[in-house]
Amino acid sequence: MLFVFTASSAFGTEVLFVVGGKAIKAGDQTIKKHLENRGFDVVVKNDKLVKTEDARGKSLVLLSESARSKEVNTKFRDVTVPVICSEPYLFHDLGMTGETKKFDFGRKSRQKEMAIVNPAHPLAASLSDNVQVSTKSFFMGWGVPGKNAIPVAALKKDPEKSTIFAYEAGTEMPGNVAPARRVGLFLFRGTAKSFTPDAWSLFNAVVDWSIEEPPDSVLKAELKTEEAPVLPPPGR
DSSP states (O other): OOBOOOHHHHTSSEEEEEEOSSSOOHHHHHHHHHHHHTTOEEEEEETTTOOGGGGTTOSEEEEOTTSOHHHHTTTTTTBSSOEEEOOGGGTTTTTSBOSOBTTTEEEEEEEOEEEESOTTSGGGTTOOSEEEOBSSOEEEEEEOBOTTSEEEEEETTEEEEEEEEEEOTTOBOSSSBOSSOEEEEOOOTTGGGGBOHHHHHHHHHHHHHHHSSOOHHHHTOOOOOTTSOOOOOTTO
8 A cells, every 4th residue: 555645845954763671762862862963853653553644744754773673673664754764674564675684685794885886876975985884883784775776875885785775765665666865874872972074974975865955944954063073965
């Protein structure tokens, strides 16, 4: 079933942020604060309680790695709102990769850097080569996307495993046709607390590309925290 929401909802300023646990974790709180500093209104929902209909009127759905795949499952598979997924065990539920864990998707431990494989794309935030995204080693999520995906970044020593990849709306994915833009993102729980400026640039680029046209309130938002630099989208 395709859940069709109006065009106006796709260009609003609200983000649905789906997280795990009874209380929002420190890493998720950092992401929430960063988005708010950019001008977004962030609505946080627990993975078990969130419903498909909660995406209505939102500009973006952001699925945290802390969200449990068994709880979220296919709730946002067919929504016509852009989705950024940081939980690799949800990639298959969204139709973004195949279904075999540790082959089609997974996590790699003790990572600080990733390789930019598509530096010309706006999702690469004008970065190239190997990029350090964290000051501390962490688990990095990855997926093996379909042939129609846009590969952006990959594990430093395994270019077949994408750490940032995307699909345009209407693109055939391994398990679905993308109802709106879809992005797989490496972000592991807690990692945002040790993000480098380059990591924040990539995160901003992913958000801005996903919603296609950031609202003026986002583009004009002033920087409020040192750890979360706000950069304008490429070309603006």
